[in-house]
Amino acid sequence: MTEHSTVSTYVNIVFASDEEYLPVTAVALTSAAINFSSDQRLRAFLLIEKPLSSDASKRFSALSEKFNFDFQPIIISASEFSSVRTTRGISVATYFRLFMHLVLPEDVQKVVYLDSDIIITGNLARLYSDTQLNDNLFAGAEDYNSISHRAAYGVPDKAVNINAGVMVCNIKAMRSMDFLGIVQEYIVKNKYRIFHGDQQILNRLFHDRMQYLHIRWNMHGQLFEPAWVRANMKSRAFMSLDSISEGARRPSVIHYNGGMKPWNGGAHPKRREWYKYAKQSTYSELFAEPKWPKNVKKERQTWLDRFYKKVWLDKLWQALREGYRAHETRVTVDQSIKKGGIWKDKPFNELRVLSEKATIIQIHQYLAMRSLTRRHQDFSAAKYIRELSEGLKIYSNAPGDDLDGGFHENVKQIFRSAHIGMKVLPYEAEFSLVLHMAVRTPGFWDALLTSSFDRDLLFGEAAFFGAYAGYFDKDAPPVTRRPFGYILDDLGYYYDARQPSRLETKLNDPGYALSEKDIDRCRRLIKRVVSERLTKYNRYAACGTPVNLEAGSVVLIDQTPHDASIKFGSAERRTIIDMVNAAVSENPDVPIYFKRHPDNIQKTRNTLQTTSRVRYLADTADITQVLDQAAKVYVVSSQVGFEALLRGKEVVTFGMPFYAGWGLTDDRQPFQRRKQKRTIEDIFYAACIDLSIYFNPLTDEIVEIEEAFDVIGKLRRLEMSEQLTMQVHPPVKSIAAE
Incomplete structure (x- = not known):
């Protein structure tokens, strides 16, 4: 292999691979060499975790001699990334590029990094010479899912977002900064949140030092399908349709992404082109091209x-x-x-309803049988979480975009694992975590199926005082739009009244008694709930429209018709109407107000029948002020009834909420199972302390409920002082010092 001394002599390219992927890497390198044309010499570096075998070394040497380029393997270790999740089918070798500025020869100041699952049909010398990075670190084509990736990564809506499969990299600039230190610090803090490997890391940390290449330098399979492009690209990325069309006509790099890999039988639109280069590689005998169907000539x-x-x-x-x-x-x-x-x-709709009710009965039967064998066991949320090993595989029915940058992303931090979701195979899972009572989806049934093999089954829901802003509140910083507290139950959802949940089982146990210390703790916390105006979504409390209710006023609490706590709380959509009629009949001489549910407001849905006796509260009215001034509160099964009890208000229930049936509420449905008389401190301790777990989103630590309340106050102050940024995970040091 010829050695040259000056920087201008070479066009430097870098691949990263593990041993298994070497044949595919060789095909990509073959395509690069065949289409290379320049007075400069092509120099290819291969980052690999262990020395090439004798056979692989001979094959790559033969390849470099055949096409007259320099080839240099570099041994590198990325073992510290082994616990960081990446996309299924992609090995830890993808992280090698994060080290390349440290291991490449000193004369290398710029490289073109290339994934192995590509072919290069353009001249890399043109890309190398034409791309002027200046002070930027990376140049790449916009990812065809860039809009959703920006949201998931937590970067500005217009930030550069590249696909890391083809990048021009400024090695000189990477060496001039603590590049690896910045990356390692981010991984330590976010290793459970990483789901797109190093592409997520690079775009999250360095989006302000990136620039775009033309899309022809990274053409994924879908981009060759005009109908797919027209139907999808406007909602997926900002690249123009003209640039995609140009890239499809004259691609410089074809990327065989996802399951569209020709060597695995994938139906990529450009699969024939890959085999063209595979036949010319030194691994040609491994890749037998299938017989493709012949194109039928169309009559003019x-x-x-x-x-x-x-x-x-x-x-x-x-x-x-x-x-x-x-x-x-x-x-x-x-x-x-x-x-x-x-x-x-x-009617067909009634057939659907009958089918759904049959499904609900089946679920009830399964959970009831499971409860019989487990209800005598002890369960505490914090104790359970702290005893879990790190990095467990957990099956969950939450969609991927809910866990990866979405509403339930903090679950991964709480359980200390990136391997949570429906991509975990049922037989791999240590236990199942149900985060949505979506009884008609396969994911819900797979969670039950997994648990049937003597594995734990947890039901998780945002804790009663464990959220700041709603997830769809786009004006709120992303760090505030995810629950930082969860109530966990190993027998069923706390709002599912069909069989005893762990919460009900604890409260129904005569031996479940609080110490004086626990009672005092609950009273202090309840006092904070009232004085600090704490509720489910705390961004909107104490800052809404001022409320001034007449003495003795009655307040009716709305709910969404499809709320799970109605369906599983022995109520129907019409129960809200029954509640309103009862309140009007029972309170003839006092003002009656109706507080609409936020979701019904957004969807302009009206659940209240017209009546002159009931007045609407302002949609922006602060619910904590409403409860402070109300004398009596009517609910079906809303959490607001629980918050009213914490204030000592009279509460009337028409469903079967978790706080009813213990002697504190006026219940219009009988509760035969709930035998014990309980204090509000008993219910608060069981629901908000014993079965709940809290997480500080500013420090990424499991905390007690007292600190969770502190976090709410801190978020309010930071937002008022405009110190909260629109970043997903703001810098820890600046916020912790507040």
């Missing part, structure tokens, strides 16, 4: 033929086809109704 048509076919025959055929399908559907439904013994005129 006149414009009249095309018009006639498009406007008339196609429409006629479509009408006939859809009519026949509709007929088939009606026949099938009629036959199903007859066979099932259901009335012939039963």
